[in-house]
Amino acid sequence: MQTLYYIPALNTTEHIASMLSDIGPEKEILFGEYGAMLPLAAPAAGAMNGGKRFIEIILSNKNRDLAAASLVSAAQLGFDGVVIASGVFGKKEGMGKPVYDLDPSQALMLATTLRKQKTLPETFTIGIRTPTGSGAAHERARFFIENGADFLAVPEGASIPEFEDKTVIIKEYKR
């Protein structure tokens, strides 16, 4: 199974450069959305050379318009693909209103439609964080594949035996 090295949070351009150097720029890297900077800023840190580069798009903080704009911007900025996720969500004091205008299945439909329309290049790869470990999760994985996902992203230790050839392991980078 293929591995994507995941940097969940980007905070400064220096931070990105330093992490890339640790991981190895030849590796395939997924830039996450949990830091002070959007992953769309990764090209500004010179992070695009080497292996394939993926952007994470989480749906807890954006509506369909911003999701579409993020996909198109990522493709234009040289990202090779996306990993769609609903996003980690927890209750906390004073929190902003969660968005969830789209769920992962709906975001998948959006991305595949943009690709069919050639708004995204044909080579732009669409992956999706996929639930595992129950019958409900397994059926949802099947739905993703049947509806155009190029790969199913799962954390280390998880697997989807029926779709092993379509599964990509997300290996979180920790210092």
Added chain:
Amino acid sequence: MIVTEKKDLNRIQALLKDRNNIIIVGCSECAAACQTGGSAQVKEMAEHLTGKNILATISIEAPCDKRIATRDMRRIQEELENAEALVALTCGSGVQALSEVTGKPVIAALDTSFLGMVERLGKFYERCSHCGDCMLNDTAELCPVTLCPKGIRNGPCEGIEGTLCEVFPDKECVWHRIYETLKERGQGDLYLRYHDATDWGKSHLPREVIWEKK
């Protein structure tokens, strides 16, 4: 039922600082069931508002219904004319209906929380988010828009932990329940029926339903 909760009494008193002649209005439907606006709570409010001249107290069957509010407020017409403010132990719709019906300032004494299913008194559960795009016929009568903290219409999300919810780890993921219930009923095909993103163009606030004349 509209579930309401009491506002802090100090806030109510502060809002009534410069007003002396008061009418207290309760709701004998939802707020009464929540024990936030029934006749007992109206009496309690009158006792708390020491130093105020309580001109009248009244419990209206459904103060959110302007027809009923108009009819019942006529019973205290004289007191209403002299009132400087009403204190409404009602939901937000009731407060606004009373304001429109009486033309008087209305102090909202309750916070409106949600549309609730009642298990028994004191146990109210949110089961419907009135999204305007009901999918219950496909989901074994379990609303994921409400019961999933992410409101996911095609679940589960990647955060499911076995069969448990990521956000509330002590609760079963509603999409797991939907899947298992549909399977038991022999309706498994409904589970993967795709539900498109909600068309918010149909749901701009404030919503209205106005019957067309035939």
